[in-house]
Amino acid sequence: xxxxxxxxxxxxxxxxxxxxxxxxxxxxxxxxxxxxxxxxxxxxxxxxxxxxxxxxxxxxxxxxxxxxxxxxxxxxxxxxxxxxxxxxxxxxxxxxxxxxxxxxxxxxxxxxxxxxxxxxxxxxxxxxxxxxxxxxxxxxxxxxxxxxxxxxxxxxxxxxxxxxxxxxxxxxxxxxxxxxxxxxxxxxxxxxxxxxxxxxxxxxxxxxxxxxxxxxxxxxxxxxxxxxxxxxxxxxxxxxxxxxxxxxxxxxxxxxxxxxxxxxxxxxxxxxxxxxxxxxxxxxxxxxxxxxxxxxxxxxxxxxxxxxxxxxxxxxxxxxxxxxxxxxxxxxxxxxxxxxxxxxxxxxxxxxxxxxxxxxxxxxxxxxxxxxxxxxxxxxxxxxxxxxxxxxxxxxxxxxxxxxxxxxxxxxxxxxxxxxxxxxxxxxxxxxxxxxxxxxxxxxxxxxxxxxxxxxxxxxxxxxxxxxxxxxxxxxxxxxxxxxxxxxxxxxxxxxxxxxx
Amino acid sequence: xxxxxxxxxxxxxxxxxxxxxxxxxxxxxxxxxxxxxxxxxxxxxxxxxxxxxxxxxxxxxxxxxxxxxxxxxxxxxxxxxxxxxxxxxxxxxxxxxxxxxxxxxxxxxxxxxxxxxxxxxxxxxxxxxxxxxxxxxxxxxxxxxxxxxxxxxxxxxxxxxxxxxxxxxxxxxxxxxxxxxxxxxxxxxxxxxxxxxxxxxxxxxxxxxxxxxxxxx
Numbered sequence: 001x002x003x004x005x006x007x008x009x010x011x012x013x014x015x016x017x018x019x020x021x022x023x024x025x026x027x028x029x030x031x032x033x034x035x036x037x038x039x040x041x042x043x044x045x046x047x048x049x050x051x052x053x054x055x056x057x058x059x060x061x062x063x064x065x066x067x068x069x070x071x072x073x074x075x076x077x078x079x080x081x082x083x084x085x086x087x088x089x090x091x092x093x094x095x096x097x098x099x100x101x102x103x104x105x106x107x108x109x110x111x112x113x114x115x116x117x118x119x120x121x122x123x124x125x126x127x128x129x130x131x132x133x134x135x136x137x138x139x140x141x142x143x144x145x146x147x148x149x150x151x152x153x154x155x156x157x158x159x160x161x162x163x164x165x166x167x168x169x170x171x172x173x174x175x176x177x178x179x180x181x182x183x184x185x186x187x188x189x190x191x192x193x194x195x196x197x198x199x200x201x202x203x204x205x206x207x208x209x210x211x212x213x214x215x216x217x218x219x220x221x222x223x224x225x226x227x228x229x230x231x232x233x234x235x236x237x238x239x240x241x242x243x244x245x246x247x248x249x250x251x252x253x254x255x256x257x258x259x260x261x262x263x264x265x266x267x268x269x270x271x272x273x274x275x276x277x278x279x280x281x282x283x284x285x286x287x288x289x290x291x292x293x294x295x296x297x298x299x300x301x302x303x304x305x306x307x308x309x310x311x312x313x314x315x316x317x318x319x320x321x322x323x324x325x326x327x328x329x330x331x332x333x334x335x336x337x338x339x340x341x342x343x344x345x346x347x348x349x350x351x352x353x354x355x356x357x358x359x360x361x362x363x364x365x366x367x368x369x370x371x372x373x374x375x376x377x378x379x380x381x382x383x384x385x386x387x388x389x390x391x392x393x394x395x396x397x398x399x400x401x402x403x404x405x406x407x408x409x410x411x412x413x414x415x416x417x418x419x420x421x422x423x424x425x426x427x428x429x430x431x432x433x434x435x436x437x438x439x440x441x442x443x444x445x446x447x448x449x450x451x452x453x454x455x456x457x458x459x460x461x462x463x464x465x466x467x468x469x470x471x472x473x474x475x476x477x478x479x480x481x482x483x484x485x486x487x488x489x490x491x492x493x494x495x496x497x498x499x500x501x
Numbered sequence: 502x503x504x505x506x507x508x509x510x511x512x513x514x515x516x517x518x519x520x521x522x523x524x525x526x527x528x529x530x531x532x533x534x535x536x537x538x539x540x541x542x543x544x545x546x547x548x549x550x551x552x553x554x555x556x557x558x559x560x561x562x563x564x565x566x567x568x569x570x571x572x573x574x575x576x577x578x579x580x581x582x583x584x585x586x587x588x589x590x591x592x593x594x595x596x597x598x599x600x601x602x603x604x605x606x607x608x609x610x611x612x613x614x615x616x617x618x619x620x621x622x623x624x625x626x627x628x629x630x631x632x633x634x635x636x637x638x639x640x641x642x643x644x645x646x647x648x649x650x651x652x653x654x655x656x657x658x659x660x661x662x663x664x665x666x667x668x669x670x671x672x673x674x675x676x677x678x679x680x681x682x683x684x685x686x687x688x689x690x691x692x693x694x695x696x697x698x699x700x701x702x703x704x705x706x707x708x709x710x711x712x713x714x715x716x717x718x
Contacts, residue, residue: 011581011584011585012577012580012581013577013581013584013585013589013590013593014584014585016593016596016598017589017592017593017596020596084714227714227715227716228715230715231715315716319713319714319716322710322713322714323710323714326710335710336669336672337669337713338669339527339528339529339532339668339669339670339672339673340526340527340528340529341529342529342531342532342709342712342713344713491666491667491669491671491706492663492666492667492690492702492703492706493703493706493707495666495686495687495690495691496687496690496691496699496703
């Protein structure tokens with residue numbers, strides 16, 4: 001098998017390299033384990049019902065899937081043409097200019113860190129009653145959150161690759177279990193097929209933006225498919241297929257499970273039940289037909305799903321910092337790895353420091369780990385990713401306006417423009433509805449802090465890029481080109497550039 | 502006491518990248534492979550067999566070098582001339598091919614010894630340990646000594662030092678250099694290291710970074 005189809009089939013170099021390359025299934029698995037299906041279905045959806053009181057979540061998942069799929073047409077097309085395709089800021093740098101790219105990189109770091117700390121809160125809050133039940137351990141949420149934090153911190157620094165087969169098995173089990181539980185909920189007595197979760201008018205009504213952000217939160221991780229653009233068997237097809245398959249699978253699974261859950265509880269009662277039962281709602285509704293063993297299994301997979309998400313986001317963050325450190329946008333120390341393992345140690349340590357600080361602050365202040373950390377962090381991160389995706393959509397248009405070679409009109413103009421317009425509308429609704437999303441009064445502190453912190457970091461990133469342009473043009477020139485760029489990477493390139501730090 | 506002789510850069514890099522007593526690698530297999538692959542390509546440049554033009558390897562002389570490891574690489578490049586950029590060659594050599602060639606060359610010269618260990622599950626594990634820890638530690642010592650004494654490194658040693666930085670080995674073996682020494686070494690890279698080899702080492706370093714991003718390192 002040859003890499004591009006144009007080279008002779010008997011090339012030993014091509015054959016050897018092809019053996020290491022990834023197929024569609026491998027990329028789908030990687031993406032979906034960051035998306036953490038059970039965490040979304042059993043964690044984000046019931047909490048979101050309780051906080052926002054909105055039930056149109058199933059149709060929101062489907063609508064967001066369509067928007068993201070349209071966006072992905074241009075996104076994966078551009079990934080074929082640029083280096084460092086794993087990071088939004090590379091697209092923004094090359095499509096809209098380096099200053100906006102650096103702004104995007106800082107927003108991305110905040111958004112992914114919000115996901116990361118959210119998963120610590122979620123794990124602690126969800127594990128607290130389970131550990132009391134299973135082992136008789138009465139530990140407060142933050143002790144359990146810190147245990148998960150320590151596990152992720154150690155794995156991150158040592159870069160112990162959690163066995164791909166283990167992750168894949170857990171993921172398949174998680175998906176099967178979600179389906180089985182949702183089907184069980186359909187068979188219960190209280191089930192009455194409800195149209196409320198699928199009512200498209202909720203997407204134009206009050207609170208539409210809140211629903212859409214919750215839905216986007218469930219998809220985050222889909223953007224990571226392009227990390228493997230140059231590692232895939234067929235650069236033109238593998239990643240694009242994997243991206244569409246992942247989006248479709250996620251959408252159908254989430255929409256079905258949330259529809260079943262809301263219908264089983266009753267659309268008029270589900271908000272009250274979600275408020276009372278929290279993440280237990282999805283399990284309680286299925287408990288009747290399935291029995292205790294299934295319930296325990298479901299709970300165990302819920303926790304492993306959260307841990308898989310933590311590990312995924314931790315790795316995304318540490319590598320983001322590595323890439324920025326190599327380019328000199330962040331201090332060069334972040335561009336170093338542990339020689340024996342290739343672990344981006346300093347980025348990993350920095351992320352762990354952030355995680356520790358957040359857990360400690362929440363514990364000391366006595367803030368609620370489920371709503372104020374898991375849900376706010378998760379949906380706040382979802383909002384950040386939504387804004388980044390929107391900016392990237394425009395970057396794709398900008399990039400192909402200047403480099404139209406090799407892509408047809410659909411990939412470089414039509415889909416990107418439609419996607420960008422739709423995303424702009426979603427972003428507007430999201431910011432407009434931020435108070436509904438967080439379940440607070442409009443204009444109150446959380447409703448201001450979340451969007452403003454993205455804005456402040458974005459502007460700060462832009463200013464930092466402008467400073468680099470004036471003071472360190474060599475570094476500025478390499479922004480967004482990533483570790484792949486030979487002109488701008490680690491210690492040796494720094495030596496050539498008289499950049500000794 | 503006489504110093505051990507200077508070996509080809511790939512051999513020196515191999516010895517530097519392994520524990521001098523037990524032979525345990527200080528680098529991940531992928532990073533070691535990229536470093537050794539670049540070192541072998543660098544040797545072919547020092548033999549004046551190939552050039553790096555932009556990102557392509559160009560053969561300027563197809564005669565064997567008289568050394569089995571570099572000749573084996575040269576023959577492969579001859580067979581698939583012009584089909585792959587330097588990054589693909591590095592990726593290919595890093596799959597274990599470069600490490601294997603260098604291990605065989607060092608074993609032939611009796612600088613490393615093959616050790617077989619029976620594993621718990623019955624299989625045997627083959628590893629290599631340095632024949633003499635003083636010889637194995639010499640390349641790194643030589644670089645440190647010359648840099649701290651303000652002596653010039655020759656081109657082969659600049660290649661070695663460049664690849665030590667590119668693979669991150671400097672955290673192990675150049676950690677004792679102070680800021681002034683490092684600046685002096687960097688000055689030598691800029692003034693005395695041929696542009697083509699600078700480009701090769703930069704490509705290797707970028708490949709190492711890339712492996713980290715794609716979770717292959």
